[in-house]
Amino acid sequence: MVVHIRREQDIATARQVVKNFAQENGFSLSDVTKATTAVSELARNIYRYAGTGSVCLRRTTRDRGTPGLEIVAVDRGPGIPDVARVLSGGFSTYERSLGIGLAGVRRLMDEFEIRSEPGAGTLVRAAKYRRGF
Amino acid sequence: MVPTVRVAGCLLVPIQIDLDDATVERLQQQLLHEIEAERAQAVILDVSMVDVIDSYISYTISETASMARLMGCRTVLCGIRPHVALTLAQMGVRLRHVAFARDLEHALTLARGRLTGGTPGIAPPEPRIRS
Numbered sequence: 001m002v003v004h005i006r007r008e009q010d011i012a013t014a015r016q017v018v019k020n021f022a023q024e025n026g027f028s029l030s031d032v033t034k035a036t037t038a039v040s041e042l043a044r045n046i047y048r049y050a051g052t053g054s055v056c057l058r059r060t061t062r063d064r065g066t067p068g069l070e071i072v073a074v075d076r077g078p079g080i081p082d083v084a085r086v087l088s089g090g091f092s093t094y095e096r097s098l099g100i101g102l103a104g105v106r107r108l109m110d111e112f113e114i115r116s117e118p119g120a121g122t123l124v125r126a127a128k129y130r131r132g133f
Numbered sequence: 134m135v136p137t138v139r140v141a142g143c144l145l146v147p148i149q150i151d152l153d154d155a156t157v158e159r160l161q162q163q164l165l166h167e168i169e170a171e172r173a174q175a176v177i178l179d180v181s182m183v184d185v186i187d188s189y190i191s192y193t194i195s196e197t198a199s200m201a202r203l204m205g206c207r208t209v210l211c212g213i214r215p216h217v218a219l220t221l222a223q224m225g226v227r228l229r230h231v232a233f234a235r236d237l238e239h240a241l242t243l244a245r246g247r248l249t250g251g252t253p254g255i256a257p258p259e260p261r262i263r264s
Contacts, residue, residue: 008153008154008155009153009155011153011154012151012153015151015185016151019184019185029216030215030216030219032216033184033185033216033217033220034216034219034220036184037185037186037187037220037224040185040187040189041187041188044154044187044189100188100224100225100226101187101188101189103224104187104188104223104225104226107223107224107225108223108224
């Protein structure tokens with residue numbers, strides 16, 4: 001499933017889509033909220049910094065078939081010159097922000113990876129797995 | 134417009150809609166106007182219906198509370214749901230300039246405490262008088 005981010009309202013759409021997706025796949029309320037919040041951050045980053053991009057959602061599995069949810073956020077925006085600095089939290093080039101977006105996403109999700117190239121764009125892949133209990 | 138209710142000198146704001154960025158920004162403007170018009174001593178944001186509070190919403194709430202404080206009005210955030218609290222804590226979000234309440238009754242207690250300009254709901258130490 002793909003949500004294209006072009007306008008501010010698309011952030012809310014992305015949120016709603018991941019919320020439904022996680023609920024339908026039997027995630028707990030806490031994990032639904034974490035995944036939804038993470039997508040909210042990723043979609044906003046795309047809108048704020050790149051203007052346009054997309055958030056892709058798909059089912060995934062880990063180990064002995066533990067079902068999970070994979071989120072891939074891609075844009076062809078300006079990229080992040082210093083990823084480590086952004087991930088340390090409390091850093092933002094956008095004035096109206098806490099600067100903890102990406103660091104927060106990493107804390108909320110079970111898996112997190114980021115590839116960013118200045119001038120070419122950014123790709124964030126994150127996954128959350130359903131708890132076994 | 135988010136409908137607000139005037140209760141005991143406070144502005145009660147039950148948030149029953151999805152807080153997208155534009156809504157949060159409009160709400161900030163609306164509250165600042167209403168604080169002035171109503172001469173409210175506190176704004177109580179009831180977020181017990183809110184499912185997602187992300188870093189931007191948190192930032193805007195903190196910023197609004199900071200502005201309200203400059204206008205002599207405190208801000209109480211009321212009824213954060215457990216999964217929202219978990220998410221905010223895990224992300225490391227710090228909501229500043231606000232007091233937190235479990236429910237409306239608790240919120241009113243905090244809102245109507247002595248307005249000191251310091252941490253809402255906590256009175257400053259009594260001045261010591263030496264004789």
